[in-house]
Amino acid sequence: MSKILIDEPEPRKEKVAIVGAGLVGCLAALSFARLGYKVTLYEYRDDPRNETTVDRNLRSINLAVSDRGIRALNAVDLEMSIRVLKNILPMRGRMIHDVDGHQTSMKYGLHNEAINSIDRAYLNIELLNELDRHKNIKVNYGLKLMKMDFSGKNGNPRIYFEKTKKVANTLEENAIRTFEYNFVIGADGAYSATRFQLQKFVRMDFSQEYMDCCYIELYIPPGASKKYKFQLHPNRLHIWPRNKFMLIALPNFDGSFTSTFFGPWDLTESLDTREKVIDFFQTNFKDAVDLIGLEQVVEAFLTHPKCSLVCTSCFPYNYKGKCIIVGDAAHSMVPFYGQGMNCGFEDVRVLVELVKKHEYELESAFNEYSVTRQQDLDAIITLARNNYTEMSHNVNTTRYAVRKKMDAAMHLIFGDKWLPLYTMVSFRGDIRYSDCIKRSKVQGWLLSQLELGVYGLGAWLAFKAIRAVVRDR
Ligand SMILES: Cc1cc2nc3c(=O)[nH]c(=O)nc-3n(C[C@H](O)[C@H](O)[C@H](O)COP(=O)(O)OP(=O)(O)OC[C@H]3O[C@@H](n4cnc5c(N)ncnc54)[C@H](O)[C@@H]3O)c2cc1C
Structure with missing residues (x-):
């Protein structure tokens, strides 16, 4: 896509590197470009829009975008927000499925409020397309952050990248490339290398906890009818709560549902034969099996990756005005409140407001961000953890x-x-x-x-x- 189309603000002379072109990194790039900074994004994967990029199907996740996420997108640019969210499906409540297949609808709000289902990979691509519209944003794929120090001019960060093998095809394969920036924003996810590097310069408290819960993606196809393609109510988040484990399903535009099984590791790993999977699903999720298909359930359960859920928290999030981490890099949480990305987007909005408030004096802005944001991040991590019991058990009482x-x-x-x-x-x-x-x-x-x-x-x-x-x- 040719660059343009966006009225660029008064350019600033400082250059920022953003590590990670996931959802939060893309929004940070758009936001800081809007402030006039020259932005370079580094992403270790290949461009997901390339046809040759490895199939992402097995880890396709549907996200619920809610008010905080939408506010943060709107704050950058209302038209951009409308473009990237054009394919969301509103979910106005939960639909609880009991073991006998009876369904009970529970509205989320009294005023018809909705959270909105969207495919994570699709949203990421929409945001990458938006980056292409800015001439002060450059994206470098296939470069993995390996090291960071502050040995540049005036204590500026120097960042060291390795060319990732998947896209390396020159003699320089794996050669380390070094760049210097005025500041760095780390948005490189739960296992953030930026955070790891930052810990060498900041007395950072850090904790990481794996939940005894894993998840497996399943898929409910569209129905056969040409007139009405959804096999379940399209405006509900479907839950099959069974106390210690549960199944959920979020709608997609094409009439299908992305479904996810959550359960303790011991239980999930014990279901290791076709017979055990069939028995377990027929006993607990009979109506879902009818929609997914028995063979498909068995195939998915035995071959799809079993993914772990990790909570991380840390403090502070910055080093002077030189580096700051946002999104999952600063706070990964379990997905049961549907807030991980929404909160990461809110991080960016709050950060930008503080940069403006401190008139681009980054050290004060970043310091205030760390001090004021911590209590909110701790709060949502706790809420997300508690919501597992609400979804898998309480809704049944x-x-x-x-x-x-x-x-x-x-x-x-x-x-x-x-x-x-x-x-x-x-x-x-x-x-x-x-x-x-x-x-x-x-x-x-x-x-x-x-x-x-x-x-x-x-x-x-x-x-x-x-x-x-x-x-x-
Ligand atoms: C099952 C599940 C359901 C969820 N549901 C919801 C939901 O309903 N609502 C919601 O708001 N959130 C939800 N989330 C959480 C949401 O997916 C995350 O919070 C969000 O994706 C975090 O975005 P991020 O950009 O911070 O990190 P990521 O999406 O992890 O992106 C990080 C990027 O950095 C890149 N990277 C990593 N290391 C390096 C490196 N060393 N150098 C260069 N690049 C690097 C990665 O390739 C990646 O592109 C869910 C999560 C899961 C697992």
Whole structure:
């Protein structure tokens, strides 16, 4: 694609390198280009738009884009946001599938709010296409960050890349290339090399925890009917909750659903023969098997990769005004709140606001980012972890349904002064993650008091009735 089309802002003389052209790296590139910086992106994979790029099917993931992600895209450029999100499918609630195949719909919000399903690889490609429209953005594929130090002019970062084998075809294969920039943004994912390098210069707290849960991708094809291609409700996130494990499915535009099995490693690895897989799926997910196809379930379960889920957190996220990490590089979380990418996009929006607030004085902007962002990132990592129990177990319980109704009723009565937690996290990007937790704790306590009051009143009325009956005997 030829470069252009975007009105470039007043150019700045500083140059920034962004490591990783995933979702967050692309948005960071667009945002910093909009601020006038000269941006170079380094990505160790090949360009995914090349026909020869290795098949990505087995790890195709559908993401739920929600308010925080959309706000961050809008903040860069509304038209760009509309272009990249043109193929989203709104999901207005959960559809719970019980073992007998009965389905129960639970709306996410009282005002028809939706989270939106989109294929991760597709969204990445749309964002890469947007990069091509800017003349102050350059993308280098096939270069893997190996090392970083701050030995450049004025303590500037020097970054060292290795040409990755897959795309290396010259005598220079694996030769280290060195570049110097004014600053570096690391957006290279959960196993970030930028973060690893940064730890040599910053007293960074870091923790990494693997969850005892793995996931396997499955696929529900479109239905046979030409008129109506969806085999399930297209505007729901489908969940088959079975306590310790679950299946979910998110809709695609072509009528198919990307489905994911989540379960403990021991259980998943024990299902290692055709017979065991068939028995397990027929017992627990009979209606899903009818949609996926028995042979397809067996094939997927025995051959698709079993992927792990890792939570990482660290602090601080920057070294002076010279390097900062965003997205999964700074905080990878389990996917159960559908917030990993949304939060990574929000990182970029918050960072850009601070750069503007500090009038491009990067050290103060980056320092303030680290200090203020930490509590929000810790909050969403905790929320995401807790939501596994909500999705795989709580949604099946009567108490959960009753409390949801009470929560919704309070919202109806008190409006914005009472917002259910899910609403705050997914539909109200103007509320900080840390405030979502604070508000929800108070509301939770009040709901418990109300529950006690209701049970107390019930018990008192029951007692009065019993006494009246007994007296009249
Ligand atoms: C099953 C599952 C479901 C999910 N569902 C949702 C959801 O519904 N909603 C949501 O918001 N989030 C969801 N997420 C999380 C979301 O996928 C991630 O948060 C998001 O992809 C992170 O983007 P990123 O750009 O920070 O990192 P990545 O997507 O990991 O991108 C990092 C990039 O850096 C490149 N790279 C890595 N190392 C180097 C190096 N040394 N040199 C150069 N380049 C390098 C990689 O090739 C990659 O392109 C889900 C995740 C999973 C696993």
